Amino acid sequence: QKEVEQNSGPLSVPEGAIASLNCTYSDRGSQSFFWYRQYSGKSPELIMSIYSNGDKEDGRFTAQLNKASQYVSLLIRDSQPSDSATYLCAVNTGGFKTIFGAGTRLFVKA
Amino acid sequence: NAGVTQTPKFRILKIGQSMTLQCTQDMNHNYMYWYRQDPGMGLKLIYYSVGAGITDKGEVPNGYNVSRSTTEDFPLRLELAAPSQTSVYFCASILDGSSYNEQFFGPGTRLTVL
Numbered sequence: 001q002k003e004v005e006q007n008s009g010p011l012s013v014p015e016g017a018i019a020s021l022n023c024t025y026s027d028r029g030s031q032s033f034f035w036y037r038q039y040s041g042k043s044p045e046l047i048m049s050i051y052s053n054g055d056k057e058d059g060r061f062t063a064q065l066n067k068a069s070q071y072v073s074l075l076i077r078d079s080q081p082s083d084s085a086t087y088l089c090a091v092n093t094g095g096f097k098t099i100f101g102a103g104t105r106l107f108v109k110a
Numbered sequence: 111n112a113g114v115t116q117t118p119k120f121r122i123l124k125i126g127q128s129m130t131l132q133c134t135q136d137m138n139h140n141y142m143y144w145y146r147q148d149p150g151m152g153l154k155l156i157y158y159s160v161g162a163g164i165t166d167k168g169e170v171p172n173g174y175n176v177s178r179s180t181t182e183d184f185p186l187r188l189e190l191a192a193p194s195q196t197s198v199y200f201c202a203s204i205l206d207g208s209s210y211n212e213q214f215f216g217p218g219t220r221l222t223v224l
Contacts, residue, residue, distance in 0.1 A: 008150065031209040043200055043215035044153075051210060088152065096141050096160065096207040100152040 002027045004091050006101035014109050019076040021104050023089030026070070033065055033072045034090040038103065044088055048074060079108045111136050114216035116201050122222045123191040131186040131219050133201030141204045142184040143168075143213070144176065146197040153200065159184055160207065191223045 003026040013019045021035075032051050036044035050056045050063040050072065062075040072091075076083055089101040114135045123129060135142065140161050145153040155168030159178040173195060175187040184203075188195060199219045204211040 004152070034212060043218050044213075045215070046212040049210070049212060090213075092209045094209060096158070096204065096209075096211075097155070098213060100145075102150065102152040 002091075002093055002099055004089055004099050004101040006087075006089050006104050008102060009105040010107050011104055012107045012109060013079050015079060015081060017079050017108075019079045019083065019106055019108070021074040021076075021087050021089075021106065023072045023074075023091075023101055024070055025072070025089075025091045025099075027091070027093045027099075028067075028070065030067075030070075030091045030093050032092040033063070034092070034098070035061075035063060035074045036088040036090060036100075038086045038088055040085075047087075076106075079106075081108045081110045084108050113137065114201055114203055114214050116199075116216035116219050118219060119217065120220045122224060123188075124224060125191060125193065127191050128187070128189050129191070129221075131188070131199055131201075131221075133184045133186065133216060134182050135184075135201075135203045135214070135216075136182065137203065137205070137214065138181060139203035139205050139214070140181070141207065142178065143202045144174070144184070144186045145200045145202065146170065147200060147218075148197050156186065156199075188221075193223050195221065196223045197221060 035048040038044045048063040086103040144156040157176040201216040202213040
């Protein structure tokens, strides 16, 4: 069974701090990795995708991938209260199927 | 483009009733998916379709049926609703079978079975 594991949280950080969200996956053949943000009562929306080892930065967001350790993370710098949401890690194991983690709830305290 | 649209937004069913959740996308995407999301859980794949006329079961298909007569529409049918089907249902689509495509989600349907 292919799995994607996340700490459910909640992760609470003060405004302006760095939030670090982590995800591990079981299938070594996984090819692409995504972070979706989901506000309460809303649908998931893509915020980052990463395909190769290393870091990928987009504004305040940095995704990090380590395929050898089967680990992907998301850093949010200068966290804002509007970043409070559930963050879903998603892993494509090849082709058109994606496996989603259960999500980490993030609270940013003003 | 409206993207992915779903109706209804909310629905309450009685045990044993049936209903169809509608999903439409206007992005000419070939692949469409139905997920359910239970509280505190990730998205579980119910059914998917790789094109008109082609559907297949996902992880949790029992109690559901789908059809895909057009590229745009992918309705999900619940027969004989059960309390275990209380959940939020999301429809999603991607352009093609590339591993690198993001999924576009509809706004969801919140279903309660009493």
